[in-house]
Amino acid sequence: MFRRDFLTTTGATAGALATPAFVGPFDGRLGSSDTLTLAALDAENIKTFGDSNPSFVFFYSDDSARSSLQSWVDSSDARELKRDHPTVGMMTISMPWSEVGVKQYSAGAGGYDLGLERIDAGAQALEYVDTIDANMVMSRPEPLEELEGTAAASLDLGFREKVSMLAETGAWNPTPETAGLAFDEDAPEATLSESRAHVRADDTVLSGVDTSGLTVAVIDTGVNTGLNLDESRLHGESTGFAKDGDPTYSSDGTDAIADGDGHGTWVAHCIAGSNGFAPDATVLGLKVLGDDGSGDTKDIVAGIETAIDVGADVACLSLGSPQWSETLATALAEARDAGVFCAVAVGNDRYGTVWVASPADADGGFGVQACNVPESGDRDGTKLAYFGNTGPDPGSTDLSGGDSEGSVPLLAAPGMSITIDLPSGLTTLSGTSMAAPHVTGGAAVLRAAGYSVDETWTRLTDYAYPLANAGATEAKHGLLDVQAALEGTEPADEPADVRSSEAEARDDFNEALSTVL
Template structure:
């Protein structure tokens, strides 16, 4: 479920400058450089152009806030040379007026302000289990199979999670694995979510180096899921990461926590996690989260990392509306368009899922109902949502990145959309014509056959 957000937008005090002076004072680009501050929740986040001899301390004193991220020396334009500043309004004070007064002190800068707290939400819902109960994980990880074999398919069935066999058959995962024998080896995928169960046996040997992890929500280096299974979004990130590893078993997951146990999260944390992921080596970023309103701060972060050949996959939202959530809504346009992708959900008959958002801007759909994966506490559970469809696409990209590519990175999202299976010729989606992707449902075999070298 995506929460509605209200953006606090103030007029720019100056036009966006194309040739700003790069900051000479290096500061904290990411959370770990300033221990303890990132567990504070802020009402608003400012993107403020940094110039000349600006320092963290001086900017904080001027704005009465906390610098959350600082640009790298040598940045080239006003967006790249922007610091993120978290600001809280005093009690009984109108935040718009208060922040406007602070911004006035920086006349001549490119400045953007928007509401920060709880703007983003993770989508999807924990659904019924086999026999109505949670299943204990069978042990081992996604590369451990019966008889000690590392064959992904035995008898045509995915052995680690056989409950997903119909889903994997639908998206032609067996054939995809034959085309990609490396199975995503050497590829790092960032899961920006509720964290995950770091101790779950399914993930042992499948996570990135701990130096790349961070919990932006709690402000520490342990992005562990917190909560009670069946309540809120607890288990959401664990499920998402587990889906990616079922598709690309030899990929590495970089766990980054930005959402609380209720599934809500702040703009600044999502943006910082995106840039952190790219800086720490992620080639694909999965965003199974969204907002009803556009966030320039998050979009700037996406623009930055996609310019570095990182691909961002975002879920479309679960309100059954003729509009999709952000940042999925901007995935097909602007600077990031070639390296970003929006994903909705269908059932096993390729019918639009009752919950999935849809629009003519949606690029792809994948099965998002009753998808089984690890759950916290050595369990296995099923979730439904566009949040479950997106990581199937993310896993497919990891498979591609694990092989020699036959196309440029910028063409991979186009190949995914063009090689999808048609969901409009079955008569069930006539009301959603051209609103469930360019062609429709993910087909990993067709995508990889046209994207990697054998």
């Protein structure tokens, strides 16, 4: 039996579907399966392969079920096993919709009838399958190489939300308070040394912690070594899951995880470069996204599974999607249970998709918000990035069936105009993708000090530094404080006691918006 203690999600019924949407559960139509979860029926959201067939992640509970599922795949040429994940009890299979039990109708090219009468037999009726999820396409949050000024950023939530707010509250006040958010004028360029100092992880603090026994997993676009990260520190199981044949560093050298995008390299150097938080750690580079910054859940799960198998201490996932992934939620739960702390970027689309992205909204993912490093260096002047996604997730707009409800970013960390010296040269980036490795680095320091995953999680939140400019829906516990987490120093104030009226107003707005959606 696998460690996973949940498999069933509650999805929307077919009668309530919009596009894109999930399907399930179907009482009396699922055989002995718990849930059939199908995702958006277009190639932009569900991963297809050379035969144009969609792919799905099947959840199974034990080795017997796995063997039965393998036999089922082998019994038809229409089905193709794309990857088996025995550590987390999943198997990714490509096949026509008809094999799942969704029947194509003739009216319109490529259309599918999702009425209940059209769900029949197929994979969803297999008695040894617990859950079926879509193999979704995901991506890293787009880094912001140039920040926008206050006037340039779109702060209007749109007509539909305005009408909803008006109907719910009777007040026409659809635009949240922006005072206290950081825009370009509030985000001077900061070096990694300066951003580490801002979260109290300077050289003096780090000198007392030996990180040589750590393994840090970077689940991203790959890792390029050189300069501040010598290839001798790469773990042999570093793998290019986004490449043909899943090459490893031990077999193909650094070509296996070559990063043509640069995103993963930035993340790796932030965490474990010679000037990072864990300068002596072993780096497990897991290329799960292509050089275009996108990939599918199959490969991301493979990265998480490898981190579990090799015993990684921490992992950074600066990637996500507006759409819930049961697959990644389950994999992250397995990782936390196995002793891997996973920090996840919450997304850079505050005024678009709004809510915490998946899988930062999963219980096993530690959601990270971005903030500036004020020129004054004063932590009390810290402001949250204008672009970072917020909570509380209503759980009704991401096809999670309520599983993401209430999720919020847990901590803020520097993620605006941070400059790192990479093999390709000095690189300045902004985004929650840049904040997540700061928290990963902080977690790595705590793991090196002997704290378990759960202890690390608790110490990061309990000993965070309260921020006046951070609402509870934006960065629940405040700013990362590595020294306080190491020493167990409680903050002088609770976050609610220092929160500004502007941050409280944004909380009120976010809570109201979450209620009406």
